[in-house]
Amino acid sequence: MDDDSTTVIVHARSVAMEAQADSPVRTIRVDARPPSPDLLAMLPGGPQETASALRLVRQRLELRQPLGQKLIGIVSARPGEGKSVFAAQLALALSEAQRAKVLLVEANFHAPSLANLLGVTVPTHQGFSVQLARRMQNRNDPWVELALGPSLHALLEEPGIGYAQALYSTHFLQALFFLAPAYDYVVIDGHAVIGSGDANVLAQGVDALLVVARSGTTRGADLLATMQQLGEHKPADVILWDVPASEHRA
Amino acid sequence: MPPAGFASTPHFASYGAPPPEEPTPREQMARLKTLARRSLGHWKPAAAIMVLGCAASVGLALQQKLIFRSECSVSYRLGKGESDESGVDRVMRLAPRLRQVLTTRARLESIVRDFALYPRIVDGRGMGEAVDEAREHIEVRGRDSETFFLSFESESAETAQQVTQRLAEDMISEFESQKVLQAKQKAEFVAREQEQAESRMDDAEKALSTFAGEHPVMAAAVRGSLPGSADLLVAAQQATVTKSVSMRSGSAATGASPENALPNSVGAVLAQLTAARDDAAARVAHAQQELQDKLANYTEQHPDVSAARSDLGVAQRALETASGRLDRAKAEAQATAPSTATSKSSAPSVTRTRTQPRTPPAPPALSPSGEAEVRLEFERRLRGVRDARELYTQRRESLEKANLELSAARATANESMAILDPANLASKPYKGGRSKVAFAGGFVTLILALGYAVARVLLDDRVHDPGDLRQLGLRPPLGVVPRISSAPRGRRG
Numbered sequence: 001m002d003d004d005s006t007t008v009i010v011h012a013r014s015v016a017m018e019a020q021a022d023s024p025v026r027t028i029r030v031d032a033r034p035p036s037p038d039l040l041a042m043l044p045g046g047p048q049e050t051a052s053a054l055r056l057v058r059q060r061l062e063l064r065q066p067l068g069q070k071l072i073g074i075v076s077a078r079p080g081e082g083k084s085v086f087a088a089q090l091a092l093a094l095s096e097a098q099r100a101k102v103l104l105v106e107a108n109f110h111a112p113s114l115a116n117l118l119g120v121t122v123p124t125h126q127g128f129s130v131q132l133a134r135r136m137q138n139r140n141d142p143w144v145e146l147a148l149g150p151s152l153h154a155l156l157e158e159p160g161i162g163y164a165q166a167l168y169s170t171h172f173l174q175a176l177f178f179l180a181p182a183y184d185y186v187v188i189d190g191h192a193v194i195g196s197g198d199a200n201v202l203a204q205g206v207d208a209l210l211v212v213a214r215s216g217t218t219r220g221a222d223l224l225a226t227m228q229q230l231g232e233h234k235p236a237d238v239i240l241w242d243v244p245a246s247e248h249r250a
Numbered sequence: 251m252p253p254a255g256f257a258s259t260p261h262f263a264s265y266g267a268p269p270p271e272e273p274t275p276r277e278q279m280a281r282l283k284t285l286a287r288r289s290l291g292h293w294k295p296a297a298a299i300m301v302l303g304c305a306a307s308v309g310l311a312l313q314q315k316l317i318f319r320s321e322c323s324v325s326y327r328l329g330k331g332e333s334d335e336s337g338v339d340r341v342m343r344l345a346p347r348l349r350q351v352l353t354t355r356a357r358l359e360s361i362v363r364d365f366a367l368y369p370r371i372v373d374g375r376g377m378g379e380a381v382d383e384a385r386e387h388i389e390v391r392g393r394d395s396e397t398f399f400l401s402f403e404s405e406s407a408e409t410a411q412q413v414t415q416r417l418a419e420d421m422i423s424e425f426e427s428q429k430v431l432q433a434k435q436k437a438e439f440v441a442r443e444q445e446q447a448e449s450r451m452d453d454a455e456k457a458l459s460t461f462a463g464e465h466p467v468m469a470a471a472v473r474g475s476l477p478g479s480a481d482l483l484v485a486a487q488q489a490t491v492t493k494s495v496s497m498r499s500g501s502a503a504t505g506a507s508p509e510n511a512l513p514n515s516v517g518a519v520l521a522q523l524t525a526a527r528d529d530a531a532a533r534v535a536h537a538q539q540e541l542q543d544k545l546a547n548y549t550e551q552h553p554d555v556s557a558a559r560s561d562l563g564v565a566q567r568a569l570e571t572a573s574g575r576l577d578r579a580k581a582e583a584q585a586t587a588p589s590t591a592t593s594k595s596s597a598p599s600v601t602r603t604r605t606q607p608r609t610p611p612a613p614p615a616l617s618p619s620g621e622a623e624v625r626l627e628f629e630r631r632l633r634g635v636r637d638a639r640e641l642y643t644q645r646r647e648s649l650e651k652a653n654l655e656l657s658a659a660r661a662t663a664n665e666s667m668a669i670l671d672p673a674n675l676a677s678k679p680y681k682g683g684r685s686k687v688a689f690a691g692g693f694v695t696l697i698l699a700l701g702y703a704v705a706r707v708l709l710d711d712r713v714h715d716p717g718d719l720r721q722l723g724l725r726p727p728l729g730v731v732p733r734i735s736s737a738p739r740g741r742r743g
Contacts, residue, residue: 038734039734041734046734047732047734047735049732050731050732050733050734053729053730053731053732054729054731056729057728057729057731060728060729061728086731089731210728213713213719213727215713215714215715215733216712216713216714217712218712218713219711219712219713220711220712220713220718220721220722221711223713223719223722223724224722224724227724237725237727237728238719238724238725238727238728239727239728239729239730239731240713240715240716240719240727240729240730240731241731242731242732242733243714243715243730243731243732243733244732244733245732245733245735246287246291247284247714247715
């Protein structure tokens with residue numbers, strides 16, 4: 001990673017591994033080439049209005065940090081409403097200028113998209129679900145994290161190679177609880193709530209949930225159903241995302 | 251709003267913040283502005299609706315049938331002393347009557363046929379429906395007490411003008427006929443009354459003459475007390491003849507011969523009755539000629555024709571009455587002729603009797619009380635004749651007056667109603683203005699387009715802004731992330 005940059009992904013680099021002997025966590029430094037840098041907003045030259053809005057979200061989350069809201073699950077009512085993009089935007093915003101150490105976790109094993117979004121090539125058999133599967137086979141290999149920047153690490157999925165059922169194992173939550181203490185925030189890209197129970201599994205392990213509602217796409221009835229399904233066990237807030245300029249200014 | 255039993259969950263109760271309150275007026279206004287702005291977002295389909303609606307409106311306007319209206323004003327002048335009613339009353343009375351007169355089936359049938367009106371209705375549903383349709387387009391309204399407007403509506407300005415003119419002319423003609431008809435009906439009524447009075451007078455005179463015949467001593471009294479008693483005496487003689495005929499055989503036996511002086515009197519009676527019969531026949535001929543004339547100009551249903559037919563009936567009944575009287579008198583005269591011949595041939599004393607002054611037969615001797623009764627009866631019958639004659643005279647004067655009025659009505663009918671302004675040729679349509687239809691269609695289309703846009707917004711269940719979350723009963727969002735305009739749109743995980 002380029003340490004001089006205020007952002008995390010700028011230049012391509014060769015893959016390197018920071019191997020620590022007998023360490024339970026290994027960090028692999030990866031280069032990232034996001035196909036749509038503007039989409040992530042927090043990169044240099046990105047849209048300032050969106051970046052400002054994300055910083056405002058960051059500030060509100062920081063105010064809640066004393067409440068113990070560290071593990072943040074990102075979900076949405078239905079697929080395709082922007083939870084992965086927002087998770088990446090939020091992780092970049094939280095780790096901006098090394099304000100906080102952030103771990104970005106891909107938990108949507110059925111349709112992972114963070115790796116593609118960030119333009120990261122996940123090392124072979126180092127996807128999160130594969131690592132969980134190894135744990136399920138009683139192989140206590142160290143956890144392999146991808147270092148996207150000095151304060152931003154990620155557990156991503158290798159496209160096409162994954163084990164979706166790993167979400168339902170106890171190792172999933174154990175992994176989150178094991179890795180979280182090393183970070184200020186753990187941002188977990190979750191699932192669509194309606195029509196699946198995966199989001200509820202995620203909700204068990206997180207401190208707070210952010211429900212992404214895409215402006216002009218998400219239906220009010222779906223949003224209410226989402227809130228109802230998530231229940232009142234964990235605080236859930238709505239992030240109104242992808243709001244057109246006209247609505248935003250109004 | 252959140253579902254029932256869900257409002258108390260943390261998602262809706264807000265963490266550390268007061269629950270959502272009722273929106274302030276400012277917030278409500280802002281919400282309305284937002285909805286209006288979103289409605290404008292649907293301008294493309296709304297514009298498409300406008301374009302299609304306007305095109306349809308223009309098409310409809312071009313297919314709109316134009317209705318032209320032609321009007322004609324007709325003045326109605328009231329005759330001297332004809333009526334005391336006010337102008338308003340006259341208008342209220344006359345306008346419906348004139349319309350009724352104009353919209354009779356026979357009249358409208360001829361108009362529909364002459365001007366080839368409503369050919370589709372005539373072909374498809376018959377003349378009756380066409381007449382009803384024409385009736386709907388005729389209007390008669392009073393402007394003031396002496397002027398009426400008559401109008402007709404048609405799809406052609408020329409047709410409207412021609413039909414209106416025809417209706418006005420027909421109305422005037424009909425009105426004239428009506429006026430004459432009223433006078434004629436009055437004259438007929440008075441004539442019938444006069445006939446009754448005449449019949450009553452005849453009966454009374456006949457009764458008196460019979461009485462005088464039975465009591466010759468009263469004949470002198472008749473002469474002295476009743477003007478025109480000579481005719482009455484002739485009638486008395488005729489009554490005596492009748493009586494002698496009925497008692498012909500009996501009178502020969504008694505030797506009494508009051509018939510000796512009768513032949514001349516019978517001839518006079520026959521001459522009078524013949525003259526009366528001839529007069530009645532002349533009246534019948536005149537009435538027939540009148541009827542023929544009317545039938546040549548009008549239909550069977552025309553009031554003039556009906557009146558002429560009524561005249562003819564009256565004249566024919568009068569002729570039958572006169573003929574009957576004459577026939578009866580002739581028969582009686584023929585019945586008396588043989589006895590006269592017998593008396594000529596058998597009794598020279600009869601010839602002598604002719605040369606000598608006629609003397610009435612000796613009256614039967616009466617007692618004083620009987621004479622008083624006879625005189626009393628005579629007076630009663632005499633009074634009956636006088637009353638009947640007086641009534642007859644009154645009726646005759648009334649008839650003469652009615653005939654004069656009829657003549658006057660015939661002479662002055664044309665002066666009572668006239669066309670003031672002929673039917674005009676309409677220069678622009680009265681109904682069905684195409685521009686109005688086009689503008690109305692455009693307005694309706696605009697409403698539809700606006701309604702469509704507003705309905706789209708109101709029925710839109712999607713979340714657009716924090717206001718929508720508030721509408722759902724949710725807390726304000728933790729963050730509102732604007733759209734990145736340069737980023738590709740599409741599904742995002």
